[in-house]
Amino acid sequence: MPTGGPTQWRNPLRDPRDKRLPRIAGPCSLVIFGVTGDLARKKLMPAVYDLANRGLLPPSFALVGFARRDWDDEDFATIVHDAVRQHARTGFREEVWERLAEGFRFVQGSFDDDEAFARLKSTLADLDNTRGTDGNHAFYLSIPPKAFPTVCEQLQRSGLAEERDDHWRRVVIEKPFGHDLRSAKDLNGIVNAVFPESSVFRIDHYLGKETVQNILALRFANQLFDPLWSSHYVDHVQITMAEDIGLGGRAGYYDGIGAARDVIQNHLLQLMALVAMEEPISFEPKQLQAEKIKVLSATRNILPIEENTARGQYGPGWQGSEKVPGLKDEEGFAADSITETYAAIALEVDSRRWAGVPFYLRTGKRLGRRVTEIALVFKRAPHLPFDTTMTEELSQNALVIRVQPDEGITLRFGSKVPASSMEVRDVNMDFSYGTAFTEASPEAYERLILDVLLGEPSLFPVNDEVELAWEILDPVLENWAESGKPDTYEAGTWGPKSADDMMARTGRAWRRP
Template sequence: MTVNISRGANPLRDPDDLRLNRIALPSALVIFGVTGDLSRKKLMPAVYDLANRGLLPPGFALVGFARRDWADEDFAEVVHDAVKQYSRTDFREETWQQLAAGIRFVQGEFDDDAAFERLRATVEQLDAERGTMGNHAFYLSIPPKSFPTVAQQLLRSGLVDEKSDPNRWQRVVIEKPFGHDLASARALNDALESAFPADSIFRIDHYLGKETVQNILALRFANELFEPIWNRNHIDHVQITMAEDIGVGGRAGYYDGVGAARDVIQNHLLQLLALTAMEEPISLSAEHLRAEKEKVLAAVRLPEDLSLATARGQYAGGWQGGEHVCGFLEEDGMNPQSRSETYAAIKLEIGTRRWADVPFYLRTGKRLGRRVTEIAVVFKRAPEHLFARAQADELGQNALVIRVQPDEGVTIRFGSKVPGTGSHVRDVTMDFGYGHAFTEASPEAYERLILDVLLGDPPLFPRHEEVELSWRILDPVERYWAALDEPLEQYQPGTWGPASADEMMARDGRVWRRP
């Protein structure tokens, strides 16, 4: 089907979207758990911003499902307030009125058959009144333990039908965590596939919607400058970091029993590793991108002695940024005996010709020096027979640093002669920032991902094979940590983690970057 985009062009519409016809067909987005922070701060504003950019059709509807006793007007007011507070584009009354006309709310519990009958009646009415054509996306912004119940209710009520008209689609969207180990991930996938075909299940990792993450492919494969040196002959090691300067806050109940490795390494950081290390795909299609990422994850190897290749810890109480903060075990609602880590570091190897003997160091933590996510590709040292290298406290190695957040961009670190009569070389940097180089604002991650769901475009969504491979990597580490009968190492807030993490790098003759 060809979408006519020549009429009523919105001035906020991105020219690239016009050129690619990336405009959703008539459809309805049903959000379960619509009263949560994710829905209020991310999903609702993203829907409005898409509409404001002209990327949603007039035949679009937004349906909320929750326990609250709301009328449609009450829910519309909640959406309005969320849009006014969190949307990235200017508020335009014309856009809001068009969006508001398709807003509906259904009250109910997940195990309430009657509630799902009301939901079916609501979307069928929208099909007739708004022309949503039976195209429905179900966004499960709810705890994973409720996924099987909702999936079965959708199937039982006829909201999803395996034998439905092929010109109509139903899709389900789930957020991480995708299980807490390999066995639970498989059980979760089986529950979802009992109601939806595999290619109709969209697993959102919001990091994959970020502009810089997607630019990794362009950086590597659109530039002859990098690909010839992207291998073991030139690269010494790779560091992938996701650091936060905040504590667990109100997530204490969720975080206990999960920990930093399950929360971040299994999904975000292993996805970044796969994009950094993958071979060039045949095309940018979902099939070919996923195939190359899966090859990398299947080739990941853990060192034999995990005591030398992992580190973990918990943040203690202390001073950070001029204020005293409590320790992890002192957070409201936290189990004072919790053995969940707030910092985790792992050394991995990739058993391919390109990456043989090149270690990948993954680390994540809370209450660290600053909020940053980056990929640092550190190159081997140049021969030292001509120039003295940089001071001992500097890396003294070329590095390409891909910044994912908060300041999206790329930094190149290289040696340059210090002005003067001597021949001393000092490390300097060249910096590229998206905010400075382009006048166009990068789409917010959830804008891109929600649009891809409505378009049925899955390259940015990991399929269950990737999820299972990731758990195969992390499960042995979790089992090793669970077997240790010792308290977790404490680290001070505002630092860069426990001493054991630095010792892990020092054994390899390397140091962590200080972003």
């Protein structure tokens, strides 16, 4: 079993000269705070097992749970086992499980319990000696943001956050990253008082999806698309994240947050930055982050805000063949709440490439179907040498990147119908990940957890990105706070009428994914 510092144990499969080889983490542990929550059970624990099953975790890896439950190590192992059996992506292998489970530990305590953090420190020291984790520990805060200050303070007080040349310490934070610009700055200040920014990993699970990462490959590995990727040819861009589910049991959490804070501030603005960014000098983390920051710095709301945004709350309706209740009928949601379940905003990027191209971002619950996509809608041809009998109503050409489900890319264009006469209709050219590759795509959390353990922050937003995103969204939220209640839209439809109106004012319309 490897012992000693990370400089003494070099992983032969992490030779930077060969990018084809798999990236395997070095000796380390992952400590999960909030280990009893849904995120840990459905995503984090299964992702850890899937990484182990793929051979991407070292023999000297340990998983530590921290919670108030009266569990011992065996109880914790049972919880992880059940989560893996139910939610893991890869098949269960007993030999992998037994090897992984040897490194499971559980520490009981509350976040304000000094003795509990003393026990955690002792547990990690024991893992360093017996498991060979070498003092390398990542702390995953799968907890409400209001608990961040307490946990960070405890990690600092107990010495667990202290880094040295021969080991690393990292902290992982789940969104939301604040609820406005001021709170985001306060949160960043609290975290950075304990951990340097280089050791802070803010999880945006959308950035771990294969299709999102393929935006970079599509843009910068193919000369075909580069000349088209600008205001010379693109009329507008639509970025959609639609869900067909309601709030379910999350009403208490969601009330006061809403669709814009929950999705637009992080997921959709990050997708927009990847679409609009210039080619980085390299794919090193600092270079990628620098280009995204340039985009967000140049992004503005299209004015007036009240005409270029829309918000709504879903009412009762039909989701497929099922009749579903409206938001106000969901348990735990206040009848007078103005929290939106649908949000749409129009933005512009003040750059040479994108001048005059609106970016439309929308998200909502209880919409027509579950889909996330990025659509570049191109300008119409300046001249069509066809009379009206030769064509149906042709749509604008569009390049659509499907993030989920059915990950892939679709190109829509006009084509002649097979016949003796000239007749042109819209057709789609489709690429699907599921049919083009034999390899199954890893879950986003697999990729992101592995990157945390490797210390590779390319896919994680930094302070500047978070704060710039709030600078974009805050004026919209302030306008909505003064505008009364959101519109109502029927469940199973594609949002409120005000969303269609904001597009119609410019002669455009939302895509129907």
